[in-house]
Amino acid sequence: MDATQDVVVWIADNVFSQVPILIGLITLAGLVAQRKAVEDVVGGTLRATVGVVVLLIGIDIFTGGLSSFQEIVSSAVGLDAPSADNTLNDFLAGAGSRVPLVIAFGFLLHLILVRIFPAARYVYLTGHLLFWMSVVVAATLVEAFGEVDAVPLVVVGSVVLACYWTLQPLWIAPLMRRVVGTSDFGLAHTTSVVNLAAGYGAKRLGDPEEHDTEKLKLPRQLSFFKDVTVSTALVIGVIMLVAMVFADHDVVAEQAAAYDESISPWAWGFIAALRFAAGIAILLYGVRMFLAEIVPAFKGISDKIIPNSRPALDVPTIFPKAPTAVMVGFLATTATFLVLMGVFAATGWFVLVPPMIMLFFGGGAAGAFGNAVAGWRGAVFGGVVNGFVLGFGQWIGWQLYSDTAPELATLADADWYAVGWLLMAAGEPLSAMPGGIWVLPAIVLAATVGVLLALGRRERRPTETVDADTAAAEEK
Template identity: 65%
Template sequence: MELLQDILTGIANNIFNQVPILIGLIALAGLLLQRKPFETVVAGTVRAVVGVVILTLGVEIFVGGLVAFQAIVASAVGLEPPTATSTLNDFLAGAGSAVPLIIAVGFGIHLLLVRVFPAARYVYLTGHLMFWMSIVIAASLVEVFADVPRTTLIVVGAVLIACYWTLQPLWVAPLMRRLMGHDQFGLGHTTSTVALLAGYGSRALRLGDARTHDSEKLTLPRQISFFKDINVSTAVIISVIMIAAIAFASPAVVEEQMAGSELLPWAWGLTQALRFAAGIAILLFGVRMFLAEIVPAFKGISDKVLPGTKPALDIPVVFPKAPTAVMIGFLSSTVVFLVCMGVFAATGWFVLVPPMIMLFFGGGCGGVFGNAVAGWRGAVFGGVVNGILLAFGQWISWGLYDRTAPELATLADPDWFAVGWLVLGAGNVLAPLGAAAPWIIAGATLVVTVAVLVVLSRRGEPVTSSPAPAPAGADAPADAPAPADAPARSEAPSSRPPSRPGKE
C-alpha cells in the first residue's frame, strides 16, 4: 500500500502538477495513436510543450508584476492583511499531504466517467488547478471532519474532485461555444462561476447586443485610438495605476518590492507595467502555438481511447478571442474590488487583500464571456461580478478555513468558494452521522453526477458535437486552432505551483 501511495504521489507531483509534461504526454499519445510519422510525432509534441512553456513564461512575467502591485496597492490604502494561526504550508505538511493521492485517484475516476457516459465529453487538463481545487476540497473536509481518516479523505476527496472535473466543462459549454464559435476544446478552469454569471446575467439584464457593442469593434476618438492595441492599452493603463499606487504607498514597502533595484521608484513602476504588457503578448502567442498542436493531437485519444472527447483547457485559451474585453474585465474587476476594500475597512468588517492575479484572470474571464453576449457592457458586468465575488468570498472564507489554510480565501477563484462552501455546508448538516458523513457526501455527489450524465445522454443532446452560433457580429474565429483532422501547423500566428504563479 505504501508503495502504491508513493507511485501515485510521484505521478501527481511530476505529471499533473507539471503542465508542460502533462500536455506533452497527451500530445505524444494522441499523435502515436494516429500513427503519425516519427518526425510529425516529435515535432508536434515538442511544439505543444514549447507553446505551454511560452504561455507559462508570459504568465510568470506579468504575475510577478501583479504580486508587487498587490503589495503596493495594499500599502497605498493603508491596510495590513489579516493574520492567522494556521497556514497553508502547515496544512500541506499534515492532512494536506493526501492531496497528490486525491489528484491521482480522482483523475482515474474522471476518465472512467468520461469513458462510460456519452454526455461526458471533456477531459480536464488544467493541471495546476487540479492541484489547487484538490486542496480546497481536502481543507473543506478536514475543517468539518477534523479526525477524518487518511483513506477516507483520499477516496472521498477523489470522488468529489472527479465529479467537479467532469461536470464543470459541461455547464459552461454552451457559453464557450457561443464565445469561440466552435467546440474543438472546452474550458477547464475555476472561474466558470464568473463565466456563467457574466454570460447569462448579461443576457437576463439585456445589457446590450454582442454585434452592436462588441468590445473589439469599439470606435474611439482618433487621439486615443491607440487604446485599440491591447499591448499599448495594457502598458499605458497599468503604468498609470502603478505609478499612482507608488506615490501613496509606504516607501519601505516600495523599496522591498523593488528588491535592491537602482532605479527611481517611478521608473521601476513604469518598467513593471511594460513587463506586464510584454507578458500578456507572450501569453497570447503561447496560447496560439499550444492550441495549434494540442487540438489535432488530441484527435488520436478522441478516436482511439475516449471516443468523442475533447480537451478542457486553461482560461488563457479564450483570451485571444477578445483581448480588449479581457482588459475591460480586469479593470472593472479591480475597481470594484478596491471599492469593496475601502467599504470593508471603513465598516471594520474585514481587511481585504487585493488578489491581483485572480482579479486579472477572473476579470478577463468575465470580460470575454460577458462580451460574447452583450458586448463591452457585458465585459464590464463580468468584471464587476468577479470583483464582488472575490471580495465577499474572501471575507466569508477566511474564517471558514481558520483551522486549515485560511490563505485559500485570498488565493481563490470563485469556483473555490462555490465548491468549498457546498462541501462545508453538507458536512455541517451531516456531521451528527459521524464517520459515515463523508461517505454520504461522496455517494450523493456521485449519484447526482451520474444522473446528470444519464439524462444528457438519453436526451441525445450533442454536448460538444455542434457549435452554438457565434456571438452576433463574430466572424469565423480566425484565432481558432486548425480543425481536428487538419495537419499540425509548423508555426503559430503572430501548473500552477504552490505559489500560484501559473494560475489561470
C-alpha cells in the same frame, strides 16, 4: 503499500502538476493514436510542450508584476493583511499531505467517467488547478468532519473532485462556444461559476455585435488603444504610478530594489507596467502555439482511446478571442474590489487583500464571457460580478477555513467558494451521523451520473427523431 503510494505521489507531482509534461504526453498519445509519421509526432509533441512553456513564461512575467502591484496597492490604502493561527503550509504538512493521492485517484476516476458516459465529453487538463481544487476539497472535508483519516479523505476527495472535473466543462460549454466560436475545446478553470453569472446575467445589457469590445470605434488619436499590448502598458502604468504616490516609500523602494538595486522607483514602476504588457503578449503567443498542436492531436484520443472526447483547457486559451474584453473585465473587477476594500475597512468588517492574480484571470475571463453576450457592457458587468464574489468570498471564506488554511480564501476563484461551501453545507448534517462522511461521495456520484445520463438522453433525442423521419420518408 508504501512503494505504491510513492509511485502515485511521484506521478501526481511530476505529471499531473507539471502542465507542459501533461500536455506533451496527451499530444504524444494523440499523434501516436493517429499513426502520424515520426517527424510529425516528435515535432507536434515538442511544439505543444514548448507552447505551454512559453505561456507559463508569460504568466510568470506578468504575475510577478501583479504581486508587486498588490503590495503597492495594499500600502497605498494603508491596510495590513489579516492574520490567523493556522496556515496553508501547516495544513499541507498535515492532512493536506494526502493531496497528491487525491489528485491521482480523482483524475483516474474522471477519465473513467468520461470514457463511460458519452455526454461527459471533456477531459480536464489544467494541471495546477488539479492541485488547488484538491487542496480546497481536502481542507473543506477537514473543516466539515473534523479529523479525517487518510483513507476516507483520499476516497471522498477523489470522488468529489472527479465529479467536479467532469461536470465543470459541461456547464460552461454553451457559453464557451459563444466566446471562442467553436466546440473543439472546452474550459477547465475555477472561474466557471462567475463566468456563468457574467454570461447569463448580462444578456439584456447590450448587443454582442453592436457593442463588441473588439469593434469599438475610437477617435484616430486614440486608435492605439485597440492594440491590447499598448493599452495594457498605458493603463497599468498609470494605475501603478498613481498607487506609488500614496504608498509607503519603503515598500516602493523594496519592490524596486528587488528588480534592480540601482534603479529609481519611478523608473521601476514604468518598467513593471511594460513587463506586465510583455507578459500578456508572450502568454497569447504561447496559447496560439500550443492550441495549434493540442486540438488536432487530441483527435487521436477522441477516435481511439476516449471516444468523442475533447480537451478542456486553461482560461488563457480564451484571451486571444477578446483581448480588449479581458482588459475591460480586469479593470472593472479591480475597481470594484478596491471600492469594497474601502467599504470593508470603513465598517471594520474585514481587511481585504487585493488578489491581483485572481482579479486578472477571473475578471478577464468574466469580461470575455460578458462581452460574448452583451459587448463591452457585459464585460464591465462580468468584471463587477467577479469583484463582488472575490470581496465577499474573502470575508466569508476566511472564517470558514480558520481551522485549516484561511489563506485559501484570499487565493480563491469563484469555484473554490462554490464547491467548498456546498460541501460544508452538506457535511454539517452528515458529520453528526456515524460514517456520515461516506454518504457524501455516494450523493455526489449519484447526482453526477444522473446528470450525465439525462444529458445523454437529451443529445440522442434529435438523432432518433431524424432517423424516424428518414425511415418514414423512405417508406413513402
